[in-house]
Amino acid sequence: MYSVHAYLPAMESFGFETDLRTHTSGQAMCQTFFDHWEHVPGDPLDRRPLEPAPAPHLAREFMLKMRRRKGLSEDVSVHKFFDDPMLLELAKQDAELSSYF
Numbered sequence: 231m232y233s234v235h236a237y238l239p240a241m242e243s244f245g246f247e248t249d250l251r252t253h254t255s256g257q258a259m260c261q262t263f264f265d266h267w268e269h270v271p272g273d274p275l276d277r278r279p280l281e282p283a284p285a286p287h288l289a290r291e292f293m294l295k296m297r298r299r300k301g302l303s304e305d306v307s308v309h310k311f312f313d314d315p316m317l318l319e320l321a322k323q324d325a326e327l328s329s330y331f
Contacts, residue, residue, distance in 0.1 A: 237265065241292050244299070275306060 238246065247260050272289035294304055309317070 238262070239292070240264075241295060275308065 243262055246262070250258050250260055270289045270292055272287040272291075274289040274293040276287060276290045293306065297304055297306070312320070
């Protein structure tokens with residue numbers, strides 16, 4: 231009997247038990263539980279086409295996989311959540327902050 235302990239991103243855990251049982255003819259079983267939060271490197275709003283992502287771009291890959299699984303559009307932009315006056319105010323505040331540094 232073997233016991234294997236591993237960290238698996240929650241995103242990748244969907245269907246893991248089924249795959250494990252299928253590939254081992256039902257002889258293996260797993261138990262999953264939440265262990266910890268960890269920062270995923272990268273910018274989820276990066277606009278580059280999705281390719282096999284190196285480690286610095288995992289956040290975008292995870293976000294797109296999750297949105298596809300849930301049937302949501304892949305187009306994610308903060309502009310659809312803010313109106314024009316709000317964007318102008320944020321730009322003004324950003325300019326003021328950058329003048330301090």
